[in-house]
Amino acid sequence: MWEAVLIAAVVFVGVVAAAGLFVFLPLLRRSDRGARDTFARWAATHGWRYDDRSHPAWSARLPGHQNGTVVFALTGVVDNRLVTAAEYRAESHRFTVLVVHLDRPYPPLAVLDRELSREIGDAFAASLPIHTGDAAFDRRFRVSAVDQRYARLMLDPVVVQAQLDGPVERWSLAGRDLLTYKLGKPSNPAAIPDLARPVLHLADLLEERAYGESAAQE
Numbered sequence: 001m002w003e004a005v006l007i008a009a010v011v012f013v014g015v016v017a018a019a020g021l022f023v024f025l026p027l028l029r030r031s032d033r034g035a036r037d038t039f040a041r042w043a044a045t046h047g048w049r050y051d052d053r054s055h056p057a058w059s060a061r062l063p064g065h066q067n068g069t070v071v072f073a074l075t076g077v078v079d080n081r082l083v084t085a086a087e088y089r090a091e092s093h094r095f096t097v098l099v100v101h102l103d104r105p106y107p108p109l110a111v112l113d114r115e116l117s118r119e120i121g122d123a124f125a126a127s128l129p130i131h132t133g134d135a136a137f138d139r140r141f142r143v144s145a146v147d148q149r150y151a152r153l154m155l156d157p158v159v160v161q162a163q164l165d166g167p168v169e170r171w172s173l174a175g176r177d178l179l180t181y182k183l184g185k186p187s188n189p190a191a192i193p194d195l196a197r198p199v200l201h202l203a204d205l206l207e208e209r210a211y212g213e214s215a216a217q218e
Contacts, residue, residue: 035087035185036072042189048076056084058099058177061110061123064090070097074189078196081203085192087185094185098196100178100203106210109151110144110172111163116183117142122170134160144172154209162205167198178203 036052043050052072059070068090075084082101087094110124130143130151137160145151155163171180180199186192 035187039072039074039186039189043074043076046076048074050074054086056099057175058179059088061172061174061179062088062090062095062097062181063093063122065123067091071185074192078193079200081200083192083196083200085186085189085196088181089185093183095181096184096186096195097179097181098192098199100196100199102176102178102203102207104210105175106173106206107150108144108146108172108174109154111155111170112142112144112172113169114140114142116170124172132160137164140164154206156209159202159205159209162202166202168202171199171202173206178206 040050040052042048050072051074054070054073056070056073059065059068062068068088071087071089071094073084073086075082077083084097084099084101086097086099088097089095110122112122112124116122124142124144130145130148131138132143132152132155134157141163143151143155168180169182171178173179178199
C-alpha cells in the first residue's frame with residue numbers, strides 16, 4: 001500500500017513540475033523576447049550592431065561554456081574603442097558580459113576573483129596559478145597565464161593596485177579580446193557605455209605595458 005502511495009506521490013509531483021514548465025517556459029521566452037527587442041531598438045538608434053545568433057570565440061572563457069548560450073550581443077564604439085556587450089546564459093545563471101576588442105593580439109592572461117570563482121565557477125579551473133608577490137592581491141585574485149614572465153610584466157604594481165581598487169572583479173585577455181562578466185543579466189542598454197569604461201581603462205593600462213615591453217626590445 002505504502003509503495004502505491006509513494007508511486008502516486010512521485011507521479012503527482014512529476015505532473016505538477018511538467019505543468020509548471022509548460023507554463024513557465026513560454027513566459028520566459030516572451031520575457032527574453034521583450035528584452036531582446038529593447039536592446040535591438042537601442043542598437044538601431046545608436047549605430048550599434050545587434051546579433052542574437054552569435055557564437056563568438058570569447059564565450060569559451062565564460063562559466064559553463066560547454067552548454068552556455070550568448071542570448072544576444074551588441075557591438076559599437078565607446079570612447080573610440082570597439083566594444084561588445086552581451087547577455088550570456090549558463091544553466092540557471094544569467095551574466096552581463098563586456099568585451100573590449102583591441103588592436104593587436106595578446107597571449108592568454110586571466111585574473112579571477114577567488115570568491116566569485118567558488119560561487120559561480122570559471123573557465124580556468126585546471127590552469128596553474130601565478131603569484132604576483134603582492135599579498136593582498138594574491139589572497140583575493142588568482143592569475144592564470146601561459147607565460148609567468150608575461151603575466152608579471154602585465155601585472156605590475158600599477159595594474160595590481162588598479163585591480164584592488166577598481167570595479168572589474170575578473171577579466172581575461174586572449175587574442176584581441178579583453179573580457180569581463182558579472183552575475184545578472186543586462187537590463188538597460190543606455191548603461192552600456194558607463195559599464196564599459198572601467199574595462200576600457202584596464203585595456204589602456206595593459207596596452208601601455210605591452211607597448212612598453214615592445215619598445216624596450218627594439
